[in-house]
Amino acid sequence: DTGVSQDPRHKITKRGQNVTFRCDPISEHNRLYWYRQTLGQGPEFLTYFQNEAQLEKSRLLSDRFSAERPKGSFSTLEIQRTEQGDSAMYLCASSPLGGSSYNEQFFGPGTRLTVL
Amino acid sequence: AQKVTQAQTEISVVEKEDVTLDCVYETRDTTYYLFWYKQPPSGELVFLIRRNSFDEQNEISGRYSWNFQKSTSSFNFTITASQVVDSAVYFCALSGPTGGGNKLTFGTGTQLKVEL
Numbered sequence: 001d002t003g004v005s006q007d008p009r010h011k012i013t014k015r016g017q018n019v020t021f022r023c024d025p026i027s028e029h030n031r032l033y034w035y036r037q038t039l040g041q042g043p044e045f046l047t048y049f050q051n052e053a054q055l056e057k058s059r060l061l062s063d064r065f066s067a068e069r070p071k072g073s074f075s076t077l078e079i080q081r082t083e084q085g086d087s088a089m090y091l092c093a094s095s096p097l098g099g100s101s102y103n104e105q106f107f108g109p110g111t112r113l114t115v116l
Numbered sequence: 117a118q119k120v121t122q123a124q125t126e127i128s129v130v131e132k133e134d135v136t137l138d139c140v141y142e143t144r145d146t147t148y149y150l151f152w153y154k155q156p157p158s159g160e161l162v163f164l165i166r167r168n169s170f171d172e173q174n175e176i177s178g179r180y181s182w183n184f185q186k187s188t189s190s191f192n193f194t195i196t197a198s199q200v201v202d203s204a205v206y207f208c209a210l211s212g213p214t215g216g217g218n219k220l221t222f223g224t225g226t227q228l229k230v231e232l
Contacts, residue, residue: 033219042120042207042222043161056217089159095218103149103211103218107161 002026004108006092012114013082020078021111025094032075033105034067035091036060043091049075050097082115089113118143120210122223129198129230137193137226139208145169150184150191151209151220161207167191198230 005024013019025032031050035043046065047057051072061067064082069075079086089112093105119142129135141150152164165175167184175182179199183192195202205227209220 031218035220040224042209042224043220045219045221048217048219050217056219091161093161104151104163104166105218105220106163107153109158109160112159 004092004094004106006090006108006111008111009109010112010114012116014116015082015084017082018078018080019082019113020076021090021092021113022074022076023092023108024074025092026096026106027073028096029094029106030072030097031095031105032069033093033095034075034077035093037089037091037110038087046077079113082113084115087113087115118145118148118210118212118221120208120221120223122208122226124226125224126227126229129228131200131230131232132197134194134196135198135228135230137195137206137208137228139191139193139223141189141191141208141210143210143212145212147213149211149218151211152182152191152193153207153209153222154204155207155225156204164193195228198228200230200232203228203230 007022033048034046037043049069064080067077089110091110093107095105121140148169150167154162179196181194205225207225208223211218211220
């Protein structure tokens with residue numbers, strides 16, 4: 001059973017460019033979450049999906065950020081017109097809705113974004 | 117609003133010492149879940165334990181043990197006979213009931229350094 005995967009693992013971009021990250025959750029996990037982690041801090045919630053529906057977005061998710069999960073499987077997180085303040089680790093997690101592991105979130109390795 | 121406080125920023129111990137990581141939480145939910153995650157230098161968050169608000173039994177798993185006390189809103193984590201491989205950042209996290217999406221609110225983490 002494979003875990004959560006994220007691509008790319010590292011991304012360096014120039015300010016003003018658009019970037020897109022991909023997350024592949026554990027198969028059959030209904031819920032998918034995006035978090036952002038800056039240096040020395042804990043992860044902060046950005047948004048989550050239940051199947052293909054985006055059910056909640058944090059106020060941290062400005063209008064430059066958009067996330068999709070079109071078929072209820074993988075998800076993408078796009079940041080438009082990147083700013084230096086967007087530099088962080090972007091973490092994806094997935095969770096089943098039932099079973100012995102319900103409510104447990106399994107995290108991927110993250111995508112580290114550096115905006116120059 | 118939910119909040120998790122990990123007052124210990126960094127702890128250094130010598131191998132084989134016992135160490136306790138503190139976690140204090142705030143929530144208005146009557147049903148909630150508490151978690152501990154480990155983040156080794158590789159960066160990937162590793163799930164350690166989940167407790168729900170109705171189960172205050174302490175738990176032991178190998179060298180790990182957890183002390184959940186609702187009266188003091190604390191969920192402390194003890195490592196017995198620490199090892200160098202325990203060196204990591206440890207995060208305590210809190211989520212609300214399943215109907216609210218179970219997004220995690222993390223503390224700022226405690227950096228544990230275990231030295232020979």
